[in-house]
Amino acid sequence: MLDLPYGPWKPILSGNWSGIDVTYYENPDKELLICIFDKKAEKIAGLVMLVAKFFIPHGNASGLVEKFPSGNLVHLTKKTPNLLLDYIGLVSDPVYVQFEPREIIIKFNKMYNSVQENARELRKLAREHQIPIIELKNANEEVIHRLFGEPLALPTLIVRKPGQGTMLEIKLGKMKLGLKVTGEIAEEPVQELAFTIISGESKRLTHVVVEEAVLNGVTMIVFDKTGEYLAMRNPSQSTEGYEKFEISQPMGMPMRRMEPGVDVFIEPGFFEKKCWTEFLGLDNETATVIGEILKEKPETLDEVLEAIEKIKPKKFIHERLTMMVSLIKEFYGDLFREKNDGRELIAPWLKKIGRITCIDLSDLDERMGGAIMFSVIKAVERFLKSERPSREVRSATLVEVPKDKGPVFEEISKTMKVLSANYGHGFVCKIEKEEWVEDDMIQAAMLRCVGVKEGEAIIIPHGKKPYRIHVRPTLSSFEKASRQ
Secondary structure, X not given: XXXXXXXXXXXXXXXXXXXXXXXXXXXXXXXXXXXXXEEEOOEEEEEEEEEEEEEEEOOOHHHHHHHOOOOEEEEEEEEEOOEEEEEXXXXXXXXXXXXXXXXXXXXXXHHHHHHHXXXXXXXXXXXXXXXXXXXXXXXXXXXXXXXXXXXXXXXXXXXXXXXXXXOOOOOOOEEEEEEEOOOOEEEEEHXXXXXXXXXXXXXXXXXXXXXXXXXXXXXXXXXEOOOOOHHHHOEOOOOOOOOOOOOOOOEOOOEEEEOEOOOEOOXXXXXXXXXXXXXXXXXXXXXXXXXXXXXXXXXXXXXXXXXHHHHOOOXXXXXXXXXXXHHHHHHHHHHHOOOOOHHHHOOOOOOOOOXXXXXXXXXXXXXXXXXXXXXXXXXXXXXXXXXXXXXEEEEEEEEEOOOOOOHHHHHHHHHHHHXXXXXXXXXXXXXXXHHHOOHHHHHHOOEEEEEEEOOEEEEEEOOOOOEEEEEOOOOEOOXXXXXO
16 A cells, blocks of 8 residues: 555556566556656665556547647557457656655655646547547446556556656667567567668568567657658557467557657757758858858857858858848748757656657658758767767667768768767668668678568578568557647
């Protein structure tokens, strides 16, 4: 029993996950309190708390989840031969607190009240879209048991953004990619994500690699132009092949969607001369002037304009550069408003369930999308350089590389190699054909996954014999998602 408000809180599941003690409590309203204990030797120094409140939707739950603007939502699907049930879990951000009763109660109350406020917003949204939802406490006992009686589903509730003290250690495992042609499970260490190349017919294979990264505690940054990755926050609507591959149920992936100009930004301070030349489409003479401007180390568009005035290039160059930068500021000003938060982009998770950081590039052209990609990756580098160096993969970025790579993509590739080698941030390179990348990259890859056709692939671990696999079905949705 846990002596906190809105109880009594009774334990329903306890265990040790990768060396961390975890207990799940429920109250009479069928709300869930998750406590992750921070131990020093055998003494409890503090704990991380999360609160979850559940609803049963009657209608398009995926659409409701996509439209909810605030708070963390998890969409769980429970399927048996005779029954299909949907659950929506509304989950708080994690809070770390010293193991002192008064402090625990103060922070718990604040967290609990925040969840209730978000619950009111969710009910309002459901009414507006005519999707009835009922609280789990009002459901029948069988429906309740099918959620709380499934211990493997409960850890997916831990969706989060980083907070002080909530970054607990995790141990990483293996990615289960499918079945070898001999019938054995095809699995590879998640550490191979330090540098992995995916090529060929690889849409399903790529989704499986991303899912396995998340399930092994790795935060995956993906850049989504079409909605195919955004869809992964919803459970798969098909369970075909699940029995063959020993998969129990569909599962949406914990995800944070980030919108350019709201959550992620272009940082001019990262751009070198050749990147600015490509970004603005400059001729050689004007590019030379950009080199002079960069000596002023401008970090905003206003500072770029000030540097142009200070350098005072030839009149037509001055006018051209001023016009270009002013137009970008007018039409894309929001994209340049702030600096990126590298900690938030790769936030470590509390347990062996990771997160997808989905950067939505659907409304941007190739030029602006590439600039966002570059700025995000450089922001991750800036943050990780402030941390202790590590080679243990705790986060990774999926980069889809085009055949024709300009200076911006060259810089992205160079930065990713540094992060992979020194800072525990993996480089998952997706490319149509392996010959589009340099031979030294092929040789350096820890894992190569070559899609032969959709559903089949050749796996080539570094220094080991290649083998052919049947790629497992996806746990999450494989369809393009609405971006509302």
